[in-house]
Amino acid sequence: MTGQNFDACLDFVRTAEGGYSSDPKDPGNWLQDEKGRKETLIGSRYGVSALMLASWMAPRTVTPDDMRNLDLDTFDAIARSRFWNPLACSALPPGLDLMVFDYGWNCGVHASASLLQRMLGVTMDGAIGPYTLAALAQADVADILPQIDPDNLTILHTRLGLPPSSGIGQEVKRALARQQGMEMLLVLVFSGMQEREYRLRAGFRRWGRGWLARTKRRTETALALVSAAANRQENPYQA
Template identity: 30%
Template sequence: MAKNNFTHALGEVLKHEGGYVDHPSDPGGATNLGITIGTLSGWLGRKATKAEVKALTVAGVTPIYRKNYWDVVRGDDLPAGLDLALFDFAVNSGPGRAAMTLQTILGVAADGKIGPITLAAIAKHSASLLINELCSHRLAFLERLSTWPTFGKGWSHRVASVRAEALSMAQSPPREVAPQVPGAQPGSAPPERGRAPTIIIAAIVLAALVAAFFITQVRF
């Protein structure tokens, strides 16, 4: 599983979220680094101000992203690549919708919560296949939104970028670890596999020399 991918995944998300915006067509309202004023209000436990949204930093939003999105979709328990695809979907359209979309693809109950049944179903499928299906379903959902004419171009680019990076993560081979000889310490010299044949050859040569010596003694 991909327990160490959160930082990388967050970096990919922030590439698309950008800085402070307050677009009149965006139902989320004032947003900075992808965190809306509503999300920040929920995090603070009170109504946030636009000034507080503007003041957000990467360090400040990191715990929000982890708790509200990454942990909710069980990012640490997902295969590499699928964690990014589901996380970015959750950030863009909500964890519940992202989870239900994946569950629908898997054919399990779409309750919006990633639990043992969903994880077991994920384990039976190729991560690359699930990434492609999830991104295609996500794009189809976005295309149906009334705000598609305004934000569609950016959303299309985002989904395509996330798909490509997620597939790259899924297809990257695991880091190879040099096999260790049982009982050997890391960095120790490998066993001398050629030693036994060398000893045998030396013994044969020595025997031949001894035989030749005795034959010489007898002849003279």
């Protein structure tokens, strides 16, 4: 388990979200009054919503200039305290940390934690604590592998050097064991679960293409983090 990927994960979120946006059609750019009506167009930056920044800056009133001028240190602090730490990302394997963190940033901490718990077969209370982490540490390929979707199974076969017809039988399980592939498997299974969840969301018709593209980039980056961690383990003295 590692917490050293925070900077890489944060860079992914910042790049995926982009800079300042004042799109009036995005509800995340608005502050609302006590009756839930759109009141002030604040905008967003790096994916920090108007409500999130208002909560962070309370009791001072947030303005559009505050959002436009949001600095990286504040972004870092919000991400760490509101997402990375609540999702226990420092205790997650490399690659899975990004998958949980970025999905949480995009869809909410509770949604990301609950999805991870569903994959692990534990109570979906939306809070990653000792029980969930213990289940993750004890996760077995035989329980995780059947949850993989066909597209990600193809990716798994390719990365294991197996033919597409390999299925999810003993050949795949032996290859995963030889290559210490549990982290890769967790990323690919969780990726498919996230895609299915996105397709069920109310805004999928409008935002779905972007959500799925982000999931693909998230998965590719997470797999690169898995590979980098494996390389560090094999070559601990490599600069």
